Amino acid sequence: MRIAAWNVNSLKVRLPHVIRWLQDQEAKQQPIDALCLQELKLTDDKYPHQELEAAGYLSLAAGQKTYNGVAIIVRKAALASIASDAATSFLKPIRNIPANTDEQQRILAATIPFAGTKPIRLVSAYFPNGQSPDSDKFIYKLDWLSKLQTWLTEELQQNQRLALLGDFNIAPADADVHDPKAWEGQNLVSPPERNAFQELINLGFSDSFRMFEQAPKTFSWWDYRMMGFRRNAGMRIDHILLSEDLKEKCSASVVDKEPRTWEQPSDHAPVIATIQKT
């Protein structure tokens, strides 16, 4: 089975790409069983439940006006027979980090009862961008990271099979940056952010992408400007972190650059991890 994350930069604009991508993966006999979306940029009443359900997928969304917004989409055919609607397919849902009371919708967690394997708890995450290390938004980012770490410590105690997927807005190492010298110390790569990423790893997660041999300069985001994609001037800031029990079952982790080549694309590409069922 495969789980994925994709920052779509407006679900209203990108819904055709999401459906096309899911159907392409099915046609290749490599369906996406769960897809965590970020940057919906729409309120819950505007979420396209009907269109996605018609394509064969159930959704749980945590949206807000204009900014942020996250969702979890599951393939109906991949669910255990006990799951028939959102209430039975997304168990123990949590919106936002419990310690966070502000309006920013950046976290959605749910336990998914997949057929043929033990349930998996998924966290769809859109980490704050941070803007620049000397900004108020950067202070918010570091505070948010601290609260995330505290919350995930509890989640890991309660869920052996836990995956954290999404747009982390952190490039963990220089190998994840197209021009490390130009970016040294800047937002997305600065030491406090990378330390926070490492602290997440230290809780008991593995960066699924780095468990496998990968082509150099593999990225998940490219700036719309300056022909960033054509020059492969990108960063790897979208990640799938796996708890120890899921790490043992993970057999592959890749970035699919193809949707970034489509007309009017998101600036992010989807990232995918393959999990062996038990």
Add this chain to the structure above:
DNA sequence: ATGGCGTGTCCAACACGA
């Protein structure tokens, strides 16, 4: 050279992204 492009919103000029 801190812009460039894309999206959403108070529909026009700005906020925000990374």
